[in-house]
Amino acid sequence: MNLYRSARAVAGASGDDMIDWQSAADAAKAVTDPGSLELEPDEREGYASDVREARAAVRSISGVDFDVPDTVEIQNRHHWIDANIATFERVMGALEEEVPAGAFPGVARTINTGTMTVLLAFLGRNVLGQYDPLLLADDPDENHALYFVRPNIRNAADSLEVDADRFRRWIAFHEVTHAAEFGAAPWLSDHLEERMKDGISALSDGSLDRASFQELDAAMTVVEGYAELLMDHAFDDEYEDLRRKLDARRQGRGPLQKLFRRLLGLGLKQRQYERGKNFFETVVENRDLETASRVWEGPENLPTQDELDAPTLWIQRVDR
Template sequence: MNLYRSARAVAGASGDDMIDWRSAASAAKAATEPGTLDLEAGERDAYARDVRDAREAVRTVADVEFDVPDTIEIQNRHHWIDANIATFERVMGTLENQMPASTFPGVARTVNTGTMTVLLSFLGRNVLGQYDPLLLAETPDDDHALYFVRPNILNAADKLDVDAERFRRWIAFHEVTHAAEFGAAPWLSAHLEARMENGIAALSDGSFSRESFRELDAAMTVVEGYAELLMDHAFDDEYADLRRKLDARRQGRGPLQQLFRRLLGLGLKERQYERGKHFFETVVDARGLETASLVWEGPENLPTHDELDEPGLWLRRIER
């Protein structure tokens, strides 16, 4: 880690964009220890086996055909930053194209680049695994991807005092459930992209699209909740202790880390998980897993905000 080199990269931000993405990536990596990728004998095969087993288990439970991404990477923290910088650039670029020019573009670029550096560095140190559907990709046929950040997985397993192989397998199952969702619903990526673009367009006009945010939040709540539903049925081990310890670790973070989590919307993601889990548990108890899977037949089957809190309303609408 070299904070001086990181600061120099931010200070040297240049170009015509509101963020110098190359400088942000360089600065974030300079501020972040990469972690080791010295794989033990058989470890790469173990990752592949976990993904393969998860795919077969989820296929059986969900009764849906899907495949895992062709791109499956075991990464260090620097690799994760490099893999995600393009995603951040796509999202922010959509906003930038609609923003008015800054009075002091050089100053704004440096501040924005520094902010992105801090966020990338924080995420690079904390993300365990990631299913990336490559939203807003330039080419719609771009393949999705699956990443495992090995140093973070090992570090978290050590701090949680859990078996690293069991923890890694749990992460693999969770990310593969997301691949199953996007495989079961080919329309989902376009649905999420449209809500993101509408929300960004409203922000660029100085307004806030409550409807776009609510629809995006509802869809992501379904994504998180259904993933947990599949985990409950597909994972070949008890994992309540893993979830409990991970939640306790999040709650025990310091004030600065808690602030970053709020800025990045990670608290919102946890609320989506809890809310979505309750919705699907209620639906499955009432009608079974097959009925719960009807959410993926089309965007019109996604529950509304009100239906997420009252699953009976969704059931009555779907079963008409």
């Protein structure tokens, strides 16, 4: 790691945007060990076979005809940072269009670039796998992407004292379930984008569009919960021990890491996972997996905030 090079990149932030994205990427990589991509014999084929088998299993369970992205990458941490710069720039660009420049744009740019550096470095050291639906992409037909951050997967498996191949397979299945969701619901990307844009536009006007943020939260809760539902049925091994150990590892981190997770909304994601999982477990207990899959028939079938906490209300509505 090179703290001096990172600080110099942030201090040299320039341009007309709120964030100097290249400087943020350079600074984040300067303080992040890229990790090894020296794959063991057959490891590359292991990733490929995990994705293929996950696709076949999830297709069979869900009845959804979908494919995995053309882009399936085994990355180190620097690769992940480079791949996600464009994603962050798209999302922040929507906000930048709505927010006027302040009185000291140069100072604000440096602060914003430093903040993005910290975020990218933290996530780059912690993300295991990622299904990227490329929200807010300029080309709506641009392929989605599937990433595996190999050094993080290996480190997590070692620290959790679990079999590395089994842990990798579990991550692959989880990410492929997200691919299934967006394959089942071609409208989902547009729905999420519209909620994001409405919320950002309201913030720029000094107001809070609670309805948009609640709908976005509900949709993401469904995304997380349905993925766990498919995992329960598709993964060919019991994985509660993996989930329990990973959750314990997150809870056991130091106060600074816990603060980062809170600031980045990762606690919210955990809540979405738990709430969504409970919702779909109740639906399946009262009906079946086919009924649960009706959430993807259209945005009108997404549960409301009230229905997420009372799944029988949602069942009654979609059964009409």
